[in-house]
Amino acid sequence: MDSRGHSNGGELETNEMDIRNLSSSRNNTHCVHKVGVPPKQNLFKEFKTRVKETFFADDPLRTFKDQSKSRKLVLGIQAIFPIFEWGRNYNLTKFRGDIVAGLTIASLCIPQDIGYAKLANLAPQYGLYSSFVPPLVYALMGSSRDIAIGPVAVVSLLLGTLLQKEIDYHTHPEEYLRLAFTATFFTGITQATLGILRLGFLIDFPSHAAIVGFMGGAAITIALQQLKGFLGIQKLTKKTDIISVMRSVFEATHHGWNWQTIVIGVAFLSFLLFAKYIGKKNKNLFWVPAIAPLISVILSTFFVYITHADQKGVAIVKHIERGINPSSVKQIYFTGDNLLKGFRTGVVAGMITLTEAIAIGRTFATMKDYQLDGNKEMVALGTMNVIGSMTSCYVATGSFSRSVVNYMSGCQIAVSNIVMSCVVFLTLEFITPLFKYTPNAILAVIIISAVINLIDIQAAILLWKIDKFDFVACLGAFFGVIFASVEIGLLIAVSISFAKILLQVTRPRVSVLGKIPRTTVYRNTQQYPEATRVPGILIVRVDSAIYFSNSNYIKERILRWLADEEEQTKKAYSPKTQFLIVEMSPVTDIDTSGIHALEELYNNLQKRDIQLVLANPGPVVIDKLHTSDVTNLIGEDHIFLTVAEAISSCSPKLVEEA
Incomplete structure (x- = not known):
């Protein structure tokens, strides 16, 4: 029992030392930057911009700017009939x-x-x-x-x-x-x-x-x-499925x-x-x-x-x-x-x-x-x-x-x-x-x-190696055509494509980040096993926009990560988790359901005495967070430009607790 207590004391000393090192590194190497909020856009102008980006990303009218009427006519004819453009240089x-x-x-x-x-x-x-x-x-x-x-x-x-x-x-x-x-x-x-x-x-x-x-x-x-x-x-049978055709062939x-x-x-x-x-x-x-x-x-x-x-x-x-x-x-x-x-x-x-x-x-x-x-x-x-x-x-x-x-x-x-x-x-x-x-x-x-060339076996093998779900989609469309009909196979192909999109939207990746040794870089701990967790802080990254379709899943997934983290800290006698940092750089957008889920996450964490911290929210996201008053709820002093700055700001408080 004495040796176990001695061991725990050693771990606590090490953790305290890591926290102090973090605090000192903040003073030496980091300065905290405030996350900027983009200026408010006119609603009509914003809608116009989005429509243009969606349907006219290539800006087809750009070539007509600052051109004479006769030149615009020529360019218009060439746009509809490219033969008049390349025909001039044909030889x-x-x-x-x-x-x-x-x-x-x-x-x-x-x-x-x-x-x-x-x-x-x-x-x-x-x-x-x-x-x-x-x-x-x-x-x-x-x-x-x-x-x-x-x-x-x-x-x-x-x-x-x-x-x-x-x-x-x-x-x-x-x-x-x-x-x-x-x-x-x-x-x-x-x-x-x-x-x-x-x-x-x-x-x-x-x-x-x-x-x-x-x-x-x-x-x-x-x-x-x-x-x-x-x-x-x-x-021969009018049916196209392989069973009907082969039966008809052998009957003849x-x-x-x-x-x-x-x-x-x-x-x-x-x-x-x-x-x-x-x-x-x-x-x-x-x-x-x-x-x-x-x-x-x-x-x-x-x-x-x-x-x-x-x-x-x-x-x-x-x-x-x-x-x-x-x-x-x-x-x-x-x-x-x-x-x-x-x-x-x-x-x-x-x-x-x-x-x-x-x-x-x-x-x-x-x-x-x-x-x-x-x-x-x-x-x-x-x-x-x-x-x-x-x-x-x-x-x-x-x-x-x-x-x-x-x-x-x-x-x-x-x-x-x-x-x-x-x-x-x-x-x-x-x-x-x-x-x-x-x-x-x-x-x-x-x-x-x-x-014969339409049967691409090499492509199917590559699908198996790269993405098993894609391979299943390939097989679904393939067997749908040969065992049912061409239209059924086509329907299966489209349905599987939509199902994949739906799955990716509703179940985005949420990963835990750790610090790469001797750097201020924080990366996925599964991709980088050498990345180390910061004592008392859980860092997660959401790799998707947060919408009604996935907001509840993201909230629950983060809470599951938190529960796992608390269980591990108890077993290892490590400091209790006091901060949850959400890395939001991949979050390109958030809707009202996502904001509501963020508020619920904040309230849940408050009951556990854990502070929610946001790192690097994008312009669209931070604008909506300000509009919905979530920034005041979380506290503007808990929204940072990078994960490193967030940790630097949290580390003195961890030292005080320790």
Whole structure:
């Protein structure tokens, strides 16, 4: 018992010495600064500032300041049509790169467009139409130098799935086609509206993890849908989940598979995968996988024609409408029940296509070191789809596979899209009859080889390593797509993204700080184990704004830290906690619920004879604390600029108590 008492006395002496050292260091090294309160702002001016920062952070009108009227007109035209800005510096050298890139992506897009149209349950020519008009419009209005425009697999499948639930394309093909144009129209309206109102931040809500899972699941769903053409099955279930599709495939084994079709499919799938392998091994041979689909179409069509394989059960394309896009303005539903159906589908498709296109554009803009205006992109994509819906096109957007080929081919500017569009025009006018004997199997194979890249296993592994919650979000979206449907997977992706935001807002991090030895720096004790607690003082940091959604949790979490601290001090026979310092530099804002929680915390601490101290509250926070009179409640002499100054001020009182 004597030795234990002796030990306690030693600890008390050490603690007293630490406190005195703190007190002396205050006199030698610290001077206390008063936390400033920003001047009161006019309410209207503050609201205007916030709106401008939210919607016009890039200040688009800045370039128009101090300009003549004629110059403002020129700048306005260039803002809407960037082609008039970069066109002045365009030259023959750049055109050479663009024409090579345009011809290369055209060879890739023509067979893909025919296959993607089938995914959307549309006739093949509509895929080609969608690679003729939209790229021309985007070339005039788009700000990306590298995006290649046209139909994409995921959106084609999404459109086909959603529209099929509204109207059966087998029994009502005309109504289905009209609904597709209506959905495309509202896709464009959605995109353009988001751009004009500068609401692009809305497309960031599906997290990267959810998008990775959704794209991977969609890729598998698309590949499963191609088993009908790959195996020569006459009838396949209209459902998209993996269980229904595989059951339908195996039920057709005894009477529905065609061995000639399978031979064509396996041979050309091997060829396409080998071409991809060559392109990956040698970057200079990027053109090999780019032209491989067109070569496959030519060879397989010739093979079917000379062997009459179509008479032996090999399904062929048969007929593709010749000629350029006819007008479809009168086919869009502007009244009736189908208007709402098209609107719902268009909004969903618009958000997905924007997410994909903006992500692709930003990727290549970073690689080439130029700025991409997200709002201009939305307006360009929206205008493109609105005009497309009136010219027999369905939803088009930036294609990742084509954009990669466009970039690797040496594209300089959006002229490569114009070149591609011209090639598609020539195809529609003169070449479409030659696709008559193209086997459906080759279209299925082209789609399968294209969507393989959407399954990003490395990204999923990285998600697991970095953030387990993100990995769960990825899996949720992935399994939602393959075991339920595309729209269910999309809903799960968005829901998980919102759930993550909600969790982070309602359960922010509250950490205990300690002093880094031989410094006046205070850091998280979990991150820095060498950081030491200050006797008699508990320092906590709130790493979030304090709102109604988390104020009660923050208050209770701080009180739990305090209870743990008091329990430890009793066991160690250390001085009783007399001060609670809340480091508030990460607290960017506080609402009335947060202020109320702070008052409750103060009252709770008063009952325990513990003084609440605030360190470094931001301008918004300190203004609201003054307005609500909380500063008088806590005491202005208990609000400090830094944790070090707060401790320096508290240390003499600790010495007195000791």
